[in-house]
Amino acid sequence: xxxxxxxxxxxxxxxxxxxxxxxxxxxxxxxxxxxxxxxxxxxxxxxxxxxxxxxxxxxxxxxxxxxxxxxxxxxxxxxxxxxxxxxxxxxxxxxxxxxxxxxxxxxxxxxxxxxxxxxxxxxxxxxxxxxxxxxxxxxxxxxxxxxxxxxxxxxxxxxxxxxxxxxxxxxxxxxxxxxxxxxxxxxxxxxxxxxxxxxxxxxxxxxxxxxxxxxxxxxxxxxxxxxxxxxxxxxxxxxxxxxxxxxxxxxxxxxxxxxxxxxxxxxxxxxxxxxxxxxxxxxxxxxxxxxxxxxxxxxxxxxxxxxxxxxxxxxxxxxxxxxxxxxxxxxxxxxxxxxxxxxxxxxxxxxxxxxxxxxxxxxxx
Amino acid sequence: xxxxxxxxxxxxxxxxxxxxxxxxxxxxxxxxxxxxxxxxxxxxxxxxxxxxxxxxxxxxxxxxxxxxxxxxxxxxxxxxxxxxxxxxxxxxxxxxxxxxxxxxxxxxxxxxxxxxxxxxxxxxxxxxxxxxxxxxxxxxxxxxxxxxxxxxxxxxxxxxxxxxxxxxxxxxxxxxxxxxxxxxxxxxxxxxxxxxxxxxxxxxxxxxxxxxxxxxxxxxxxxxxxxxxxxxxxxxxxxxxxxxxxxxxxxxxxxxxxxxxxxxxxxxxxxxxxxxxxxxxxxxxxxxxxxxxxxxxxxxxxxxxxx
Numbered sequence: 001x002x003x004x005x006x007x008x009x010x011x012x013x014x015x016x017x018x019x020x021x022x023x024x025x026x027x028x029x030x031x032x033x034x035x036x037x038x039x040x041x042x043x044x045x046x047x048x049x050x051x052x053x054x055x056x057x058x059x060x061x062x063x064x065x066x067x068x069x070x071x072x073x074x075x076x077x078x079x080x081x082x083x084x085x086x087x088x089x090x091x092x093x094x095x096x097x098x099x100x101x102x103x104x105x106x107x108x109x110x111x112x113x114x115x116x117x118x119x120x121x122x123x124x125x126x127x128x129x130x131x132x133x134x135x136x137x138x139x140x141x142x143x144x145x146x147x148x149x150x151x152x153x154x155x156x157x158x159x160x161x162x163x164x165x166x167x168x169x170x171x172x173x174x175x176x177x178x179x180x181x182x183x184x185x186x187x188x189x190x191x192x193x194x195x196x197x198x199x200x201x202x203x204x205x206x207x208x209x210x211x212x213x214x215x216x217x218x219x220x221x222x223x224x225x226x227x228x229x230x231x232x233x234x235x236x237x238x239x240x241x242x243x244x245x246x247x248x249x250x251x252x253x254x255x256x257x258x259x260x261x262x263x264x265x266x267x268x269x270x271x272x273x274x275x276x277x278x279x280x281x282x283x284x285x286x287x288x289x290x291x292x293x294x295x296x297x298x299x300x301x302x303x304x305x306x307x308x309x310x311x312x313x314x315x316x317x318x319x320x321x322x323x324x325x326x327x328x329x330x331x332x333x334x335x336x337x338x339x340x341x342x343x344x345x346x347x348x349x350x351x352x353x354x355x356x357x358x359x360x361x362x363x364x365x
Numbered sequence: 366x367x368x369x370x371x372x373x374x375x376x377x378x379x380x381x382x383x384x385x386x387x388x389x390x391x392x393x394x395x396x397x398x399x400x401x402x403x404x405x406x407x408x409x410x411x412x413x414x415x416x417x418x419x420x421x422x423x424x425x426x427x428x429x430x431x432x433x434x435x436x437x438x439x440x441x442x443x444x445x446x447x448x449x450x451x452x453x454x455x456x457x458x459x460x461x462x463x464x465x466x467x468x469x470x471x472x473x474x475x476x477x478x479x480x481x482x483x484x485x486x487x488x489x490x491x492x493x494x495x496x497x498x499x500x501x502x503x504x505x506x507x508x509x510x511x512x513x514x515x516x517x518x519x520x521x522x523x524x525x526x527x528x529x530x531x532x533x534x535x536x537x538x539x540x541x542x543x544x545x546x547x548x549x550x551x552x553x554x555x556x557x558x559x560x561x562x563x564x565x566x567x568x569x570x571x572x573x574x575x576x577x578x579x580x581x582x583x584x585x586x587x588x589x590x591x592x593x594x595x596x597x598x599x600x601x602x603x604x605x606x607x608x609x610x611x612x613x614x615x616x617x618x619x620x621x622x623x624x625x626x627x628x629x630x631x632x633x634x635x636x637x638x639x640x641x642x643x644x645x646x647x648x649x650x651x652x653x654x655x656x657x658x659x660x661x662x663x664x665x666x667x668x669x670x671x672x
Contacts, residue, residue, distance in 0.1 A: 054509060183657070186606065186646065188609050192628060192642060295516070298515055313520075332521050339512065343512050
């Protein structure tokens with residue numbers, strides 16, 4: 001066993017050496033790193049594609065496994081019409097939407113139209129408007145909530161948490177307890193509390209009115225932002241709490257490391273040492289970014305529903321209330337797409353930030 | 366060689382299991398006195414609430430109160446001595462409903478947490494021990510489920526299924542919240558597998574699965590406990606979130622269902638009926654905060670033990 005294993009590894013090493021010797025123009029180390037980076041990028045891309053494929057397959061199957069004909073739900077026969085004629089009308093509609101085929105044909109059609117034409121079908125309740133148009137209108141609203149909350153929450157939360165964890169003074173302890181409470185405060189409940197105070201009691205913000213489409217126009221933008229502040233603040237507050245408590249705990253460990261006490265004995269300033277500790281303690285937080293991102297997407301969907309902010313979540317719940325299956329599926333697929341692309345970007349940026357991951361992507365080389 | 370002498374002496378000492386437990390208990394009590402007190406207070410409060418829901422003034426959450434017999438419903442009453450937390454839209458005592466909701470929420474979290482832990486332990490332990498294709502599929506499923514957006518799936522399934530049964534909400538939450546625990550348990554098992562006592566038990570020709578469940582599992586137990594507590598808090602809060610926007614189950618009176626009814630009935634129409642939404646939210650926060658503190662102090666102990 002051992003001999004054969006050793007033989008295999010030797011062969012591998014030989015191959016690597018050959019490839020290394022071929023690339024003689026640039027410095028070999030740089031070449032290896034870029035190769036392994038590319039390797040990781042492709043590997044991750046394939047993985048996320050598989051995830052996406054499985055997710056949309058499940059999302060396709062679930063509504064069809066439920067034995068309800070959506071068309072009969074939506075198009076209730078008006079009184080005084082001929083029942084047979086109405087049945088024919090519904091059958092025509094089924095043919096038009098491609099719902100009369102067996103399941104596997106429907107699935108193949110769905111995949112074909114999605115991957116080659118980016119067509120998600122037509123909304124049954126919004127006068128057969130293509131779902132893609134509706135979803136693309138809703139997507140900017142969701143992104144304008146998710147991206148600033150993700151970036152601002154990460155930096156503000158970690159900054160504050162690292163500070164409270166490093167100094168551990170009494171003033172900072174008060175801050176820490178505030179964030180501990182904020183971290184466990186359910187965001188949906190906070191949303192309703194803020195809504196009650198600022199909309200219903202103080203009447204500072206509009207709520208439940210139609211939000212205009214994105215346009216480079218002062219009136220439209222100011223109306224959008226009037227609707228935007230409350231959900232943004234709710235999401236930001238709850239996210240800052242989570243990051244801050246995590247960074248606090250990490251910083252407490254980091255402060256006990258030897259290099260900090262050595263640096264202090266050498267006479268470094270406290271601020272400088274804190275920066276070093278901050279940088280080292282950030283890496284584990286970065287690995288948690290994926291899970292946080294998934295949670296944040298879900299929180300954003302629910303917050304949109306609460307504040308009637310017309311993003312993906314609100315579109316989804318409206319589609320649900322109208323039983324518009326194509327629209328539910330469409331919003332869901334775009335949500336998955338956002339999650340998958342976001343995760344991919346986070347993974348890749350982590351690979352850029354931490355060189356160890358890049359080399360690790362090649363297998364234990 | 367000189368280093369081995371104290372080790373030898375320690376071997377020679379008679380150490381019974383009772384003494385070990387006593388020592389560990391005192392060490393834990395010294396360090397985590399506040400957490401123990403918190404846990405004790407929490408359990409006593411929960412116990413009192415559970416007992417209160419069984420005895421007369423609080424045992425019926427559906428009982429309606431009337432101002433004049435059967436004519437004028439005593440609904441949206443302000444908090445007073447008769448109704449400590451006021452009444453809701455149907456004239457039901459809110460404090461009674463709150464007790465029942467806390468009990469049901471905890472029960473919901475307990476069952477969901479058990480299901481989650483079961484899945485996580487099964488996938489985390491079976492992979493490294495079966496090896497080969499089983500391991501590959503188990504870790505593949507875990508990795509894929511890790512990036513699945515939990516909330517989006519929960520919203521999708523609970524919108525489409527259209528059935529408001531408690532077990533559906535429970536299954537949906539349980540199915541999408543186990544992956545991170547499966548991964549961490551798997552990594553723990555992988556490190557344990559290289560330890561000597563596992564090798565010895567392999568040499569003594571025990572079956573793989575028996576080693577996994579009698580030798581490895583007891584050593585991963587603290588991590589399983591930690592995962593279970595996190596699942597418990599998470600399940601309670603997720604259920605409340607789903608229920609509050611009206612997609613959750615409707616047959617158990619949980620904190621989320623109470624918040625949902627507060628939103629639908631008692632929030633816009635009578636001006637500022639704070640007693641309907643404030644107490645359930647605070648209860649939710651207190652429950653989750655308790656679990657979070659227990660969880661974080663537990664994880665601190667394990668970190669220190671590793672170092």
